[in-house]
Amino acid sequence: MSEYQHRARKRFGQNFLHDAGVIHRILRAIHAREGERMLEIGPGQGALTEGLLSSGAELDVIELDRDLVPILNHKFAGQTRFRLHQGDALKFDFNSLQPAPHSLRVVGNLPYNISTPLIFHLLNNAGLIRDMHFMLQKEVVERLAAEPGGGDWGRLSIMVQYHCSVEHLFNVGPGAFNPPPKVDSAIVRLTPHAVLPHPAKDxxxxxxxxxxxxxxxxxxxxxxxxxxxxxxxxxxxxxxxxxxxxxxxxxxxxxxxxxxxxxxxxx
The missing domain is CATH 1.10.8.100 (rRNA adenine dimethylase, C-terminal domain)
Incomplete structure (x- = not known):
């Protein structure tokens, strides 16, 4: 194993995306453009990072795993639009990026164990965000996009739909990852409402x-x-x-x- 290879770590819930067709489909769904402010959470080995940068977007990435930092820095050395922040996305101050209101486009292949708290952390900063595209466990996406009356409708559905419109874009099988997870995944788009449809007093x-x-x-x-x-x-x-x-x-x-x-x- 060379100094720029890395084994996925269980404790970080790492499953690295490697399927070129799936990567292309995700990048098409995100449709990043030149000059946009992008934030990638958990870039891993940079499967999506490369495509996001080639769009001409300004890209900040947050990576928890210290061992991936030199790999990413080596891979994207000389890219002036690439900025890496080593740390925990759950504790990250998104205001520190100083984005214009409703401008930040967030992307992430999120480990199951942090997906719900991280989405709530981002919703606390919904005024900064234009949209979010996440790879999540398929069952989590089904809960996010659920409608009243079914077993998937619950706290996560309601609190996310209070802030955002939710689109379940497409599913991704385990074979697209290394190592393959034991569950299916899905891509979801969350778009904060310009005006809350049902604003609460508190x-x-x-x-x-x-x-x-x-x-x-x-x-x-x-x-x-x-x-x-x-x-x-x-x-x-x-x-x-x-x-x-x-x-x-x-x-x-x-x-x-x-x-x-x-x-x-x-x-």
């Missing part, structure tokens, strides 16, 4: 209501939310308390959160 209360509701998803709302709202208060929010949480759409959860906000506001 975003944190919406998170609280959704978390409580889905803590025991098989129970009715009047049971799961009884610590927050009475049956009468649920009805006053124009919500049927005999329903289970997966039967409610985003707008109904926002009404419940706004009801809670009104109760907490001094008269």
């Amino acid at each position: 975003h944190r209360l919406l998170e609280t209501v959704v978390r409580e509701a889905f803590n025991q998803r098989r129970k009715t709302l009047r049971n799961t939310l009884k610590a927050l709202l009475t049956a009468e208060q649920i009805t006053a929010a124009d919500v049927d308390g005999s329903l289970r949480p997966e039967q409610l759409d985003l707008a109904a959860f926002v009404r419940l959160a706004d009801q809670l906000a009104d109760l907490q506001t001094p008269a």
